[in-house]
Amino acid sequence: MPTIYDVAALAGVSPATVSRVLNGIPVSLDRAQRVRDAAEALSFTPNRAARTMRNRHSEIIALVIPDIENPFFTAIARGVEDVAQSAGFSVVLCNTDDDTAKEARYLSIAVSENMAGVILASADPSVDLSRLQRLDRPIVAVDRVPLGWLIDSVVLDSAAGGRDATEALYAQGFRRIACITGSPSVPNSAERADGWREVVHRHGDDNETYLRHSNSRVEGGRAAMHELLSLASPPDAVFVANNLMGVGALQALADAELTPKDVGVAVFGDLPSSVRPPTDVIVIPQQTRRLGESAARLLLERIDGDTEPARTIVLPSVPREPHAKSV
Amino acid sequence: MPTIYDVAALAGVSPATVSRVLNGIPVSLDRAQRVRDAAEALSFTPNRAARTMRNRHSEIIALVIPDIENPFFTAIARGVEDVAQSAGFSVVLCNTDDDTAKEARYLSIAVSENMAGVILASADPSVDLSRLQRLDRPIVAVDRVPLGWLIDSVVLDSAAGGRDATEALYAQGFRRIACITGSPSVPNSAERADGWREVVHRHGDDNETYLRHSNSRVEGGRAAMHELLSLASPPDAVFVANNLMGVGALQALADAELTPKDVGVAVFGDLPSSVRPPTDVIVIPQQTRRLGESAARLLLERIDGDTEPARTIVLPSVPREPHAKSV
DNA sequence: TTGTAAGCGTTATCAG
DNA sequence: CTGATAACGCTTACAA
Numbered sequence: 001m002p003t004i005y006d007v008a009a010l011a012g013v014s015p016a017t018v019s020r021v022l023n024g025i026p027v028s029l030d031r032a033q034r035v036r037d038a039a040e041a042l043s044f045t046p047n048r049a050a051r052t053m054r055n056r057h058s059e060i061i062a063l064v065i066p067d068i069e070n071p072f073f074t075a076i077a078r079g080v081e082d083v084a085q086s087a088g089f090s091v092v093l094c095n096t097d098d099d100t101a102k103e104a105r106y107l108s109i110a111v112s113e114n115m116a117g118v119i120l121a122s123a124d125p126s127v128d129l130s131r132l133q134r135l136d137r138p139i140v141a142v143d144r145v146p147l148g149w150l151i152d153s154v155v156l157d158s159a160a161g162g163r164d165a166t167e168a169l170y171a172q173g174f175r176r177i178a179c180i181t182g183s184p185s186v187p188n189s190a191e192r193a194d195g196w197r198e199v200v201h202r203h204g205d206d207n208e209t210y211l212r213h214s215n216s217r218v219e220g221g222r223a224a225m226h227e228l229l230s231l232a233s234p235p236d237a238v239f240v241a242n243n244l245m246g247v248g249a250l251q252a253l254a255d256a257e258l259t260p261k262d263v264g265v266a267v268f269g270d271l272p273s274s275v276r277p278p279t280d281v282i283v284i285p286q287q288t289r290r291l292g293e294s295a296a297r298l299l300l301e302r303i304d305g306d307t308e309p310a311r312t313i314v315l316p317s318v319p320r321e322p323h324a325k326s327v
Numbered sequence: 328m329p330t331i332y333d334v335a336a337l338a339g340v341s342p343a344t345v346s347r348v349l350n351g352i353p354v355s356l357d358r359a360q361r362v363r364d365a366a367e368a369l370s371f372t373p374n375r376a377a378r379t380m381r382n383r384h385s386e387i388i389a390l391v392i393p394d395i396e397n398p399f400f401t402a403i404a405r406g407v408e409d410v411a412q413s414a415g416f417s418v419v420l421c422n423t424d425d426d427t428a429k430e431a432r433y434l435s436i437a438v439s440e441n442m443a444g445v446i447l448a449s450a451d452p453s454v455d456l457s458r459l460q461r462l463d464r465p466i467v468a469v470d471r472v473p474l475g476w477l478i479d480s481v482v483l484d485s486a487a488g489g490r491d492a493t494e495a496l497y498a499q500g501f502r503r504i505a506c507i508t509g510s511p512s513v514p515n516s517a518e519r520a521d522g523w524r525e526v527v528h529r530h531g532d533d534n535e536t537y538l539r540h541s542n543s544r545v546e547g548g549r550a551a552m553h554e555l556l557s558l559a560s561p562p563d564a565v566f567v568a569n570n571l572m573g574v575g576a577l578q579a580l581a582d583a584e585l586t587p588k589d590v591g592v593a594v595f596g597d598l599p600s601s602v603r604p605p606t607d608v609i610v611i612p613q614q615t616r617r618l619g620e621s622a623a624r625l626l627l628e629r630i631d632g633d634t635e636p637a638r639t640i641v642l643p644s645v646p647r648e649p650h651a652k653s654v
Numbered sequence: 655t656t657g658t659a660a661g662c663g664t665t666a667t668c669a670g
Numbered sequence: 671c672t673g674a675t676a677a678c679g680c681t682t683a684c685a686a
Binding site for chain 2: 060081
């Protein structure tokens, strides 16, 4: 593995000059050319570990997500990658499997590898970020905001998602609208239910018995939907708070040999592309990719030395309206 | 960020002693304890960049895959992670999006970051691995074997998969069995078709007009299935060579308001968990997770200094039979 | 066993 | 503009 010393020797210049050429610092034209030729000849690539050590941080961003199999998070990853790569950073994905210990491990690695920054969708609302904060390492929360830390965050407008979905069901003539969401202790889940409740009340209804908190994945949605369908007086429609639960709810519907024509279904979030939603399912799209893009931009600013107070970006749920309408 | 010098000062020992404790090299008991206490007190974590530079390689394995949204690859990732983590290595995922340039970029980063090794499912059968080979960096190919390089590889038994699926269809009484597979220039695709052809011939049939090469993802499977269904004399069953194409084929079937009872379907590979296969679909499972585990084990051996000639491991398609039967 | 010191490959400072 | 030189934090001969 050649070093800048080898390149310098071959080019007949000092190592410092090689470093300058590599980093775009002005150098006389002929020397620059000699360096480039020499580097080419040796197929030299800078040793990033050395560079990291010297610079105090690498050119790598860690994206720590709970479930690599959930298209919601992989879409975020796409957004992050796009922005990061065009700024010259690479993104590595760290899959925590919703396991707190694994997450802690990856966070620790990000620190000790001197990665440029971390974008985190935490498995644990009460994750400990003290070390990252103390060391002043750039970190941005995406989709899930850890409690009690002043950090940049980017989230979807969950309440609006719940409202929009529920309104859409009312607009189609449904009246007894249920809600399937995740644990009430998770802000996203709670806010989506709040949005649903708000609209239900506005229409003069009170469907609190139709509210189901369940595990946020497919099985949870499925189980909750089964429950709702077996009520003495079942709902005529349901708002489902996320994509995977949506898949589960549709499965339960199919199990009961029903379709979204029989029982209305509105899902907040795009279904996995391998799932073909039956016709008439209402999908309230999420700006998932933009979630990643915004997080990456925020992070890049911090890496660049921005020291503004922590910001929170709430992305509106309506596509084609990237920015909230201002007055 | 404290260094071993800080720890050493606090513990009243030399930096070398700190390093020894950290690396499990024998040190007198009381000193060891003092070092641990000091490290604890400073919440010290070794700087991995420095360690990497000194040791010539890090404790990180890069897993480079073409599509993070395909459960086939994420299952591999699980297997890799399990084995790697229990050996003290961390895994970072690099998503190439089947983009040759992105892949080259990640491979280059793996080298210049001095990562311990690379597990690669390449987007490009003729990927250039000369640099990795020249620098003697451990690399293992998984699922997709790059052409022309002597490197360790782990693959599924594609021909057996094709045979098993086709046999299963014959066993259910189907006779005009089609095959939907990927590009003939991709070994996996070709071999799966070979397996199908072998069984078809063995049954005295010749269904070559029922062979469809298509793009290896959902759309490809769907388009191919549509084509087959619209033939003047359509097949009565179809073998589909991978999971995503399987999803597409099932979609096409549903489009035509048919079920796998009408047209038999056998898929080599588990369908995404968000897809509920209609009853009667035959799924020939793949040992996907084990694919990752084996690749990781192979890689770890190389990292450990193993210099045996390159090996190729072919995993049998039958589950519960991890090892090929020996005589 | 323990400490001292050199060196891994870069970049930044400081003279020239 | 250019070159020597000193770090960056860690491991490992080598000496004690």
